[in-house]
Structure formats: C-alpha cells, structure tokens
Amino acid sequence: MRLLLLMSRLDYLDDSEALICNAFRRVGWEVVFGEVNAIAAEDYRCFTRGVLLSASGEPSEPGSAAPGNREVYFLDECQLIWVMNPPQDYAARDIWQMLWLASRRTAFVNSIEGMTFLNTKHALGYIVPKENRAFSYTSSDFSFLWDHYRHASDKLWVAKPANAACGQNVFLLTPGGRNVRVILQCITGNADMKSLIFNDKPEITDYAILQKFIPEVEQGEKRVVVTCGEVVAWYGREGNQDDHRSNIVQGGTPKSIDLHSGEVKLAEAIGRKLVKHGVNFIGIDMAYPYIVEVNIGYANGLYNSMVTSGIDRSDRVAELIIAEFEKNFSS
Structure with missing residues (x-):
C-alpha cells in the first residue's frame, strides 16, 4: 500500500x-x-x-x-x-x-470539499455549537466592523482575517484603542482609500472577523488532535509577555496538560461531524468551553504532544486512518 x-x-x-x-x-x-x-x-x-x-x-x-x-x-x-x-x-x-x-x-484522508469549504473561520458557525463559539461579525466592509466596535468599545475584541493560519494578523483590540480604526481598515484591505486614490468605486478586498474576546484564552489554549472522531493527542500553549497570541510559531510555548471529560466530549463531537464530510484529521484550538479555531490544513500537534507527554501517538493516528480507509475504500 x-x-x-x-x-x-x-x-x-x-x-x-x-x-x-x-x-x-x-x-x-x-x-x-x-x-x-x-x-x-x-x-x-x-x-x-x-x-x-x-x-x-x-x-x-x-x-x-x-x-x-x-x-x-x-x-x-x-x-x-x-x-x-x-x-x-x-x-x-x-x-x-x-x-x-x-x-x-x-x-x-481529508476530503477536498472539507479542505476548501470547511478549513476557514467562516465555517465555525456550522462546525461548532453556538454555546462553544465566540460571538463575531464578518465582513469586507471596514465601516460595518468599525461601527460595531464603536458601539461596544468598552469591551475587548479580536480582529483577524477569515482565511489565514499560524496567528497571522490576529489583533487584540483594546477598549478605546487609538489604533483600532487603522487596524480594521488594514485587515479589510483599505478599499475606501484605494477608491479615493484611484478615483474608482470601492472594491471588495479582504474579509475580516471582529470577534468578542474570550477571557478563557488568558489561561492558555489547548491544541487537541482528533483523528476519525477520536481524541488522540493534546498539549497546552502559553503565550509570552510580548504577544497576546499563543501560537507556537509566534513564540508560544507547549506545555503538558490534561483534558477533562467535557473537553474530550466537545472535541470528539466536532470530529464526528467532520468525518461525515470526509475530514478525518483535525487540530482544534480550545479554551474551554470555547473553540477558538478548527484546523484542517496545517493541523499540526503530534510532535508537541509527544514532547510534552513523552508519548508518540502517531501509531494510533495511522491505525485509525487505515481502519477508516479499509472500511470505506478497500473494495
């Protein structure tokens, strides 16, 4: 094979x-x-x-x-x-x-439909139960996002691209922050300014998400690796003092942690839902009870789990995927 x-x-x-x-x-x-x-x-x-x-x-x-x-x-x-x-x-x-x-x-292993349509922050509303996701607005219109921030500018918000990975361009928006307006202009592509400069109608450029800040992330996020609907590996992530993000590639540090039954149940429910769409290997970023992100592409986690726990769980991943393959495709 x-x-x-x-x-x-x-x-x-x-x-x-x-x-x-x-x-x-x-x-x-x-x-x-x-x-x-x-x-x-x-x-x-x-x-x-x-x-x-x-x-x-x-x-x-x-x-x-x-x-x-x-x-x-x-x-x-x-x-x-x-x-x-x-x-x-x-x-x-x-x-x-x-x-x-x-x-x-x-x-x-992961269907093309799943990787193209579900490997995006847009899909969280479909993949994740409402009670387990942060409230957010999504638009390519700077004014739309800016208005919603101003109406609740006493709160912490997070702004980020709808389709990006590894913590790219994820901004923490503080209450009354003087840089918020330019940040929202920037991540939506500065369409109004381009229209002014080139004397043309505004163009749709970049979609962005304005999301309510989840206080639970301050305790550190957990990366949970799910294969064929089963939790197989996990580790914690801590950010450093210079950055609000805990992504490992952005300077976060992996640490050994345990998962409680609620975290396992939630991760496996999401995994089983994605299996129905041909997606058999995912990495979930979790700050329980909230899901921060579901990664289908760039779904790393096995190595840091091995480093922090001392256990290589890749054999279990192969076992589950081969069993799924033999069940569905061996004929």
Whole structure:
C-alpha cells in the first residue's frame, strides 16, 4: 500500500510529516513525499514530483530533507492521499480542481470539499455549537466592523482575517484603542482609500472577523488532535509577555496538560461531524468551553504532544486512518 503526503516543500520535513510517515511505514506502507504546488496532469492523469520511501529503512527525521531523487508519481498509483499543506494562493484554484478530480479515483484522508469549504473561520458557525463559539461579525466592509466596535468599545475584541493560519494578523483590540480604526481598515484591505486614490468605486478586498474576546484564552489554549472522531493527542500553549497570541510559531510555548471529560466530549463531537464530510484529521484550538479555531490544513500537534507527554501517538493516528480507509475504500 502507498500513502502520498502532499506538502509545501521537500527540502524540510516538518514534525507532523516525519511522524506520520514513520507511523505508516512501521505498518508496512510505502510513503511518497510529494509537492502539492507541483501538481500537473498527463492526459488528465494527475501527478507530482516526489520521493518514495519504502516500508523499511531509516525513519524520517523532523527538519531533514526528503531523501532520494525527485521523480514523477501519479496520484492514482497511490491508495491514500493526505494533503498536509494547502497549495499556494497563486495556483490554488487549479490545484484544488485537479485534486478534487483525483479524489474521484483515490481516497483522501481529508476530503477536498472539507479542505476548501470547511478549513476557514467562516465555517465555525456550522462546525461548532453556538454555546462553544465566540460571538463575531464578518465582513469586507471596514465601516460595518468599525461601527460595531464603536458601539461596544468598552469591551475587548479580536480582529483577524477569515482565511489565514499560524496567528497571522490576529489583533487584540483594546477598549478605546487609538489604533483600532487603522487596524480594521488594514485587515479589510483599505478599499475606501484605494477608491479615493484611484478615483474608482470601492472594491471588495479582504474579509475580516471582529470577534468578542474570550477571557478563557488568558489561561492558555489547548491544541487537541482528533483523528476519525477520536481524541488522540493534546498539549497546552502559553503565550509570552510580548504577544497576546499563543501560537507556537509566534513564540508560544507547549506545555503538558490534561483534558477533562467535557473537553474530550466537545472535541470528539466536532470530529464526528467532520468525518461525515470526509475530514478525518483535525487540530482544534480550545479554551474551554470555547473553540477558538478548527484546523484542517496545517493541523499540526503530534510532535508537541509527544514532547510534552513523552508519548508518540502517531501509531494510533495511522491505525485509525487505515481502519477508516479499509472500511470505506478497500473494495
């Protein structure tokens, strides 16, 4: 059996890519590291450049390059495909279209529909129960968001893009903050100013979310990894004194934590709902009872869970995904 991991780059394996590769190889699968941004087609058969690792041999190491010569691998020659990272924006539409067509023949760990329509902050209203999500406004209109902030400017708010990852452009808006107006203009694309400069009608540019601040995040967020509806790994995240964000890539620190039954129940309910949409591996950012974000692309967490707990849970991930594959696609 062959698993294709589609990733952004082959010269650097991130933590999750290495762990997942090793787990599948331990149960006898071949693994291909392939470039998601190199998807192409020959007579409408999709392929990519990549490196094949046999089931035997040395395990992959986080931070290393994928070993071996780059060759062409057709997607329909693989039994299972896992899109680890979304394609770059410049080619995203074409790549998603080709991957969706490839998914008509080959099983994907996370469906293309799920990755394109549910891997967004817009989807929280559908994925997460109302009582477990922060109230928010979404718009590309600066004036709309600015008016709502001003009407409750004695409160803390968070402003962020609707489609971004890794804590990019997430702003904490303080009560009466003098920078709030320019922040909201900036993250909605400065459409009014562009209209003034170019003497043209306002254009729709960037969608942004204005969200009520969740005090629970001050106690630290938890990343919960859910596979096929089952919680498999978790760790805590603490921000530093220089930043309100706790994302690891933004300087946050992973720490060992426990999950209580309510957190497990909530995470698994979200996981089971996404399984119905063909999404089998997610990372949930939680400040119970609130869900901060649900990550389908960039759903890392296995490595930091291993570091903080001392337990490598990637074998359980592989076991669950293979069982789901055999149940639904083995025939």
